[in-house]
Amino acid sequence: MAPREREETEERERCITGIDGLDNILNGGIPRGNTVLITGSIGTGKTSLCLEFLVHGAIVGENSLYVSVTESYEKLLSNIIPYDFFDRKLIKDGRLVFIDLPVVYEKLGLEKLEFEFEEVNILVGAIGNIVDELNIKRLVIDSITSVCYRLKTQENIRDFILKLGSMLSSRGCTTLLVSEISPTEERYSEYGVEEAIADGVIVTGNLERRGDLLRTLQAVKMRGTMHSRAKYVLDLTTVGVLLVPLLKGGSIATAGG
Amino acid sequence: MAVTTEVSEKLSSLPEAAAVTLRMRAEHYFDVIRALLDVFSIKKSLDAIYVTSTIPSASIINALEVLEIRLDHIWFVDCISQIMMSPGHKHEHAVYVESPTMLENLMLKVEYLIRKTKDRKNLVILDSINSLAIHNNTKILSEFLHILVNNLRAKEAYTIIFSMEQYESEDIRNMLNLVSDETLQVEAEG
Numbered sequence: 001m002a003p004r005e006r007e008e009t010e011e012r013e014r015c016i017t018g019i020d021g022l023d024n025i026l027n028g029g030i031p032r033g034n035t036v037l038i039t040g041s042i043g044t045g046k047t048s049l050c051l052e053f054l055v056h057g058a059i060v061g062e063n064s065l066y067v068s069v070t071e072s073y074e075k076l077l078s079n080i081i082p083y084d085f086f087d088r089k090l091i092k093d094g095r096l097v098f099i100d101l102p103v104v105y106e107k108l109g110l111e112k113l114e115f116e117f118e119e120v121n122i123l124v125g126a127i128g129n130i131v132d133e134l135n136i137k138r139l140v141i142d143s144i145t146s147v148c149y150r151l152k153t154q155e156n157i158r159d160f161i162l163k164l165g166s167m168l169s170s171r172g173c174t175t176l177l178v179s180e181i182s183p184t185e186e187r188y189s190e191y192g193v194e195e196a197i198a199d200g201v202i203v204t205g206n207l208e209r210r211g212d213l214l215r216t217l218q219a220v221k222m223r224g225t226m227h228s229r230a231k232y233v234l235d236l237t238t239v240g241v242l243l244v245p246l247l248k249g250g251s252i253a254t255a256g257g
Numbered sequence: 258m259a260v261t262t263e264v265s266e267k268l269s270s271l272p273e274a275a276a277v278t279l280r281m282r283a284e285h286y287f288d289v290i291r292a293l294l295d296v297f298s299i300k301k302s303l304d305a306i307y308v309t310s311t312i313p314s315a316s317i318i319n320a321l322e323v324l325e326i327r328l329d330h331i332w333f334v335d336c337i338s339q340i341m342m343s344p345g346h347k348h349e350h351a352v353y354v355e356s357p358t359m360l361e362n363l364m365l366k367v368e369y370l371i372r373k374t375k376d377r378k379n380l381v382i383l384d385s386i387n388s389l390a391i392h393n394n395t396k397i398l399s400e401f402l403h404i405l406v407n408n409l410r411a412k413e414a415y416t417i418i419f420s421m422e423q424y425e426s427e428d429i430r431n432m433l434n435l436v437s438d439e440t441l442q443v444e445a446e447g
Contacts, residue, residue, distance in 0.1 A: 214359065237369045245404060249397025249399070
C-alpha cells in the first residue's frame with residue numbers, strides 16, 4: 001500500500017463538534033472516543049462550549065448527556081445562551097439528556113465525602129450503565145474537578161479517569177471533562193493528573209492586552225489528529241462559539257490561561 | 258449626487274467579492290455612504306455590515322433616517338460607542354465592540370452578523386482605516402486587515418475600506434495596497 005493510501009485508511013473517525021472554528025483547529029473534529037479535558041478559569045466559556053458540543057450532537061442524531069456536578073441542570077438551562085439552533089424538543093425526545101450527579105450519588109448510596117477504590121468502580125460502572133441504556137455518543141462531565149474533590153488521592157483520580165476514559169472509548173462515546181483552574185494556575189488541572197491521562201487538552205483563558213480582556217482557546221494536546229496549537233480568540237454568541245486567530249502584532253501580557 | 262452615482266457605478270463594474278479601498282475627502286462621506294447603502298447594496302441584494310470606529314452607529318443611523326435609507330438590510334458593528342461611554346440606547350441593528358483595539362472581537366462580530374444574515378451575500382464596510390490607526394499600531398492593523406479581507410473573500414463578501422485622504426500616512430497606503438484589489442479615488446466630477 002502506498003504511504004498516502006495508508007495514511008488515509010488510518011485516519012480516525014471524527015466526532016464533528018459542530019463548532020466550525022474548533023473543528024478546523026482539530027483538523028475535522030475530535031477523534032471519536034477521545035476523552036478531552038476542557039480546562040480554564042471561570043467565565044472563559046467552558047460550559048458554553050460543552051453545551052454547544054452536545055446540542056450539535058443531539059441535532060445530528062447522536063444522543064448526548066450532560067452530567068452536572070455542582071449546579072442543578074435546571075438552573076444551568078435557565079442561564080444558557082439562547083442558541084438560535086437550540087430546540088427544547090431535543091430534550092423532550094431524549095436526544096439531549098441532563099443528569100445531576102449528586103442524585104446519582106444518592107441512588108448509589110455513595111454518601112461518603114471521600115471515595116475509595118471501590119466507590120470509584122461503582123461510579124464508573126454507573127456512568128457506563130447510563131451511557132449504555134441511553135446509547136450516549138457524546139458526554140460532558142461538568143466539572144471533573146468537583147468529582148475529583150471526593151477522590152482525594154492522585155492514585156484514585158488517575159484510576160477513575162483511566163477507567164472512565166477506557167470505558168467510554170470502548171463505547172465510541174466522545175467525552176469532554178470540564179476542569180476548573182484558578183486564573184494564576186500554571187498547570188492544566190487542579191490535581192495535575194487529569195491532563196496527563198486525557199486524550200486531549202483544550203485550554204480556555206483570559207488574555208489581557210493593553211487593558212482589553214480577550215477570551216482565548218488553545219488546543220494543546222489531541223491524540224489521534226494533527227491540530228493547530230495556536231491561540232484563538234472566542235466569542236459566545238447565539239449562533240454558537242465563534243473563533244478567530246489571536247493577532248500577534250501588539251505587545252502581549254498574559255493574565256491567566 | 259454625482260459622487261453617489263460615480264461610486265456605485267465604479268463598484269458595480271468590479272468582480273464579485275472584491276476588496277476595495279475608497280479614498281475620499283470628508284465632504285464626500287455621506288454621498289459615499291448613500292452610494293453603498295442605498296444604491297450598490299440594493300442593486301446587488303446584499304446585506305450590509307457597517308463597521309464603524311469613526312462615529313457612533315447611532316449618528317450614522319440618524320443620518321440614514323434623514324436620507325430616508327431603510328435599515329432592513331443594514332447592520333452595524335460599533336467599535337466606538339462603548340469607549341466613549343455613551344449611555345445611548347442599543348439599536349437592534351447594532352452589535353457593540355468594547356474598544357477599537359479589540360480587533361479580534363471586531364472580526365468575531367462581523368462573522369456573527371454574516372451568519373445571522375446567511376440568506377444573502379454581504380457587503381462589509383470598514384469605516385475607517387484612519388480611525389482604527391489611531392488606536393492600533395501598524396503591525397497589528399496590517400495583520401488584522403490581511404485576515405479579515407481574506408476571510409471575507411472566502412465568504413464571497415465585498416469588502417470596502419474607507420480611507421480619508423487627509424489622514425492617510427505612507428504606512429496606511431502600503432497596508433491598503435497589500436489587501437485591496439482596487440483603490441477608487443472618490444472625487445466629484447465637473
